[in-house]
Amino acid sequence: MLPLDVTVLNYALTLEHLENAFYHGALEKFSEQAFVDAGMPGFARRRFEQVAAHEATHVKFLSTALGDKATQPCTYNFPYTDVRSFAALSQILEGVGVSTYTGAAQFISNKEYLTAAASILATEARHESWVSSAINRFAGWSGAFDVPLGLNEVFTLAAPFITECPTTNPVLPVHPFPKLVLHSPSPGQPTHIVWADNDARGATHIAFYTGLNVIPVPIQDGSVVVPADVDGTVYAVAITSDSDANDSTIVAGPAILLFERNSNNVLIESSQAN
Template structure:
């Protein structure tokens, strides 16, 4: 298992991707556990709570806000692929055990992300958010491919979760077109490159703006102070034990739990949420979970949303084979 640590922004009550709001105490840990055809990638953003009083949280969510939120993610993905492909040539991919054609396909994905940036920037004009400075914790093509799978999955869930907020039907159609491409990306990376399953089930998981931002902010070091303010905040990190698996009891760690308040682990799988009580810092993971699952801690015993989430999401990958059986 390899562990990477680097700086990330904290939990801001509003988000203007500006370098002056990046506390040095925030850190991100990403764990990769690899088996022959199995990758578990748990992402946790360790956030801080103190928000600068000068930052005002934007409350209005209109189409321009959603497009800028999408552009924030596309800038991140664009930089991720651009920098990795500049760092690793085809020989490096082959040396890492990846197919000879993998880099060429990743180059095509990079072109897609660049096109998404251009499309959204053109639609927003002078209101478009600008790219930030990023820090991605890969050190070879294999860890790059593992992180690619997570980023593309989060991107898919981001567009899916934001779709209902878009009023302009033309924008909605365009967003759906991008969503379909992002879903193809993650399916290809997961199956052809990482030798896992190309899907988790019949439905994908929609994520809220705040849960998506919590995952994306882990890779952002600083941004132009002139960038538009987005109505999002990052939640504290949620971490599961390394051997967490469906049907097992796992310890979880997170900060900022409200005192004397019952807490619940909520597992996002497809369009469903499965709620499990947290007892003594441990949770029983539902036995029927498969594929990529997002987990949060909530004060609500029915439905988790941005108003009651305490920590997370954590990204859990419960890999399964062609017979639908979990890979141990």
């Protein structure tokens, strides 16, 4: 196995460990009645059990492929407090999983591993679609394309859930960016930017990721106008460029933005998820 393939598969395994812990921890905490009391269908918990089994299988598959090079699970802290907040976070994590595999595919040289990663990607997308539509009552997609995220961008989103990892784990060549907060974002409307790190104040634009498109919008007086035609899950990063969003220009983010519309394309929810 080539060194880059090892790194990318361990990167994927890091996220699979996180998802595996997330589902098993929640299912240990919440009974079937808790799901029903939260207004969900009676089958909801049993479907989540199946999702949990898929994530455990992904962990086993990647761990077997990597052998003694496989990263081990960490200790995690997930901020759900009830079944509804668990389901909301499930949608987010599955979406990040889809963007992880979509963005990382370009780095896998072994065609067998690439095929396996594509198969996992498809399953993660099915998870996200089911949670979004059957449980959270939103559309099961964000348009014709999903967003590919870079390695550092995904690690930025995963890092807040990780409290401690084994010291023997291989060191991944990734680092998190500072947090980006957009106050009450809404399509076509200006939103105030809250900087979590003073170093990020050098940003000149906010780049909005929607599908395969990157839309840079200039920052003016501490605010930015959200593009009017975005919907579903959109990611936003602060950049020091007027066009390019990459590891050398990103200074904060990604922020996860949710712009959910009903079947008549009417906005029903607009928020930042992280």
